[in-house]
Amino acid sequence: MKIGLSSRALVSACVLCAAGLLALAPVAAVAHEGLDPDPPGGPRAAAIPRPALLYRSGTQVHPLSGAPRLPRVSALSWLVADADSGEVLAAYDAHRRLPPASTLKTLFALTLLPALPVGVPHTVRREELAGIGPGSSLVGVAEGRTYRIADLWRGVFLSSGNDAVHVLAALNGGWRTTAARMQEKARSLGALDTRVVSPDGYDTPGQVSSAYDLAVFGRAGLRNAEFARYCGTAVSSFPGGGGWAYPIRNTNRLLTGADGVDPYPGLIGIKNGYTSKAGNTLVAAARRGSRTLVVTVLNPRAGGGHAVYEEAGELLDWGFGAAGRVEPVGSLDGLRARPAPGPATVPVVAAVTPAGEAPGWAEACAIAGAAGMGAGAVSLVTRGRVERSEAD
Secondary structure, three states, X not given: OOOOXXXXXXXXXXXXXXXXXXXHHHHHHHHHOOEEOOOOOXXXXXXXXXXXXXXXXOEEOEEXXXXXXXXXXXXXXXXXXXXXXXXXXXXXXXXXXXXXXXXXXXXXXXXXXXXXXXXXXXXXXXXXXXXXXXXXXXXXXXXXXEEEHHHHHHHHHOOOOHHHHHHHHHHOOOHHHHHHHHHXXXXXXXXXXXXXXXXXXXXXXXXXEOHHHHHHHXXXXXXXXXXXXXXXXXXXXXXXXXXXXXXXXXXXXXXXXOXXXXXXXXEEEXXXXXXXXXXXXXXXXXXXXXXXXXXXXXXXXXXXXXXXXXHHHHHHHHHHXXXXXXXXXXXXXXXXXXXXXXXXXXXXXXXXXXXXXXXXHHHHHHHHHHHHHHHHHHHHHHHHHHHHHHHO
C-alpha cells in the first residue's frame, strides 16, 4: 500500500485553506468593527461600542445648530441622559470612580426589592442593627419593634436610614451576601465601575461608583413601580412605639424644596447622599412633556451644600432645552456589545457570538474553521491516494 500526496494535491489543499480563511474573515472583521479596545482601568466584561467618548476625560458633548450652552458645573463628575432611550446627552468624566455615599442605595433597592414582599411584617432583632457606622443617617428602627417591609423601604428612600438598610440586608442573607448580590446586579446592568463593600453607601475603603453607573441604576429604578413610588415620596410616616407614628421627610431637597432649595418642576425623585469623603451626591430624574431625563452629579467643588441640587437643576434645564439639538455621546446601554452600523446582513457566527467573549473569540473560530477545512481537504486527498494505491 502506498500513501502519498502529489504536488497538485498539496496545492489544492492550500487553496481550500486560503478559501476558508477568506470566507471566514468577515467574522473577525465584524468582531472588531465598531468596538474599541479596553478603556483605561482594565478590561471589561463586555465590549464598548465605538466611539467610547464617555471614557475620555473632560466634557463630552456634540452640539448641533441652536443647541443651548452647557451650564458651568463644578462637580467632579456628572452626566445627563434621556431615561427612555438611554442616550447620554452630555457628561464630564462619566466613568471616574468616586465614593457614591447613599446614592448606592439605588443599587441596594434594585437588588432587594424583588426579593422582599413589602407587606410582610418583621420584628427587628438586636443583631440586625449591629455594625452601623458612626454618624450614619437613621430613620429610627428599634430592636423588638415590628415593621412591615414597606415601612423599612420608606426609611431607606426618605430618611436614607442605614438602620433600615441593615435590617433589610439581614433578611436578604446578611451583609456580605447582599454586597455580593449588589455587585452581580451592577454587572448585569453593565455598570462596571461600581465596587460594593458596604450596601448602605457608608464610606468604606475600595467602595466606588461613577456618574455613569449611578445613572444606569436610576434609570433602571424608574422601570420598577415600587422603586419609582418610594423615590418620589416627599413626606410619609414611620412607626414609633405604642401604635403611634412620626413624620419623615425625603432628604432629596430637589423633590421637597426644603432648606431654601426650590423644588424642581416635574421632578420624579431618586436619591441623594452625603459623606465626608464622597461630598454631596445626587441621582435625579424629571419629566417634561413626553421626555424623561436622568442626571447624576457627584461632589460639587463650589457653591456649598446646595450646589448639588442647583447644578443638577441646571443640567436638567439644559437637557430639556437640548432636545433634538445634540448628538448623543454614548448610551446607558452602551456597555453591552452590539453590532456596528453597516450592512443589514451579519454573518451567522458573528451574530451568535457570546456577548461576554473577548474580541479574540471570532478570530479563533475563523482560524479553527479554516484549519478544519484544510485538514478535511488534506484528508480527502490522502484518502483518494490511499484508495487508488489499494486498487492497484
